[in-house]
Amino acid sequence: MQPAPAGSLLEYLRQIPDPRGRQGRRHSFEAMLATTVCAFLQGARGFSAIAQWIHSQDVSFWHALGYTRKPPKWGAFRKLLMKLPVEQFEQAIRRWVTCCLGKLGASQALEAVAVDGKTLRGTLEAHQRALHLLSVLDQATGSTLSQVAVEDKTNEFKAVGQLLSDLVLKGRIVTGDAMFCQREVCRQVLDQGGHYLLVVKDNQPTLKEAIAAEFTADFSPGKPAAVPTAA
Numbered sequence: 001m002q003p004a005p006a007g008s009l010l011e012y013l014r015q016i017p018d019p020r021g022r023q024g025r026r027h028s029f030e031a032m033l034a035t036t037v038c039a040f041l042q043g044a045r046g047f048s049a050i051a052q053w054i055h056s057q058d059v060s061f062w063h064a065l066g067y068t069r070k071p072p073k074w075g076a077f078r079k080l081l082m083k084l085p086v087e088q089f090e091q092a093i094r095r096w097v098t099c100c101l102g103k104l105g106a107s108q109a110l111e112a113v114a115v116d117g118k119t120l121r122g123t124l125e126a127h128q129r130a131l132h133l134l135s136v137l138d139q140a141t142g143s144t145l146s147q148v149a150v151e152d153k154t155n156e157f158k159a160v161g162q163l164l165s166d167l168v169l170k171g172r173i174v175t176g177d178a179m180f181c182q183r184e185v186c187r188q189v190l191d192q193g194g195h196y197l198l199v200v201k202d203n204q205p206t207l208k209e210a211i212a213a214e215f216t217a218d219f220s221p222g223k224p225a226a227v228p229t230a231a
Contacts, residue, residue, distance in 0.1 A: 009034055010066065012096040019083040031066035032080055037093065038065075047074040047081070090147070094166075097143045110195060112139040115163070115176040117156045134159045136167060139175075160185055169194025178203060 013030040020029070039053040051074035054062070062071055117134045134156050135147035146166050150159045156179055164174070164185075170193035176185075181198040189196045200208050 009037060009096050012092045012099075013037075016085065016088045016092050019085065020080065026069070027072050027076065028066035028068070029080075032072065032077060033084075033089070034065050035071065036077065036081065047078040050074065050077050094146060097138075097145060098168075110173045111171060112173050112175060113137060113145060113167075114139055115160060115174060115180055117150065134163055136163055136174075156180070161188060164188055164192065168192075173197055181207070 010030050013033045016029075016033070018025070018029040035054045036050055039050040042053060044050050044053045051072070054071045114137045115134070116137060117132060119132045132150040133147050134150050136145045137143065138145055146163055148159050148163050150156055160176075160180055161184070165188075169189055173195040174189050175197045176199070178199045178201040181200050181204065186196055186198070200211060202208065
């Protein structure tokens, strides 16, 4: 098999340490990870769906991913993903997505990225709340550029600093809801070379009034006031 070209998904996945023992490695590590990524992009959700997706592909596609035999069943994907270092996997995907987005860039316009939080279905356990993730999404492609888990004893505002620090914000505009309209968040975005567009609501009345005043027509003493016409 020919080595994966630089910048390809397989090349980025190959940089992740294989958590499996040396015995029993029947299938290529990066091939299984690439299968997981591709199946997920095609709508597969779960180990069985991942295995079903790859087994429905052509043999030539198996070889392109790096398989030298019939791809594994769902149990093998489950064992691998449960051992996989999650942060390193996300970093590899993030670098790959960033590389792909960089190749799109003929436009000089600002790239919009959205900060948003979502609670994952199926993660609720007894005496523990469901897993909540805070993510940065590329609005042009819908790709997740970065994400962090929001701990039980904190909130999205406290987690957003860590999330943004992992990204290059130059040439980008960060959008978010009223929760992120905080001085610290705005300062971090500007310090990293980015721009921001954040919602202001009634929970910040003074700021909302100050912004509204900027769009109110000024009174000019040299201009006569309009005389109301009779009905």
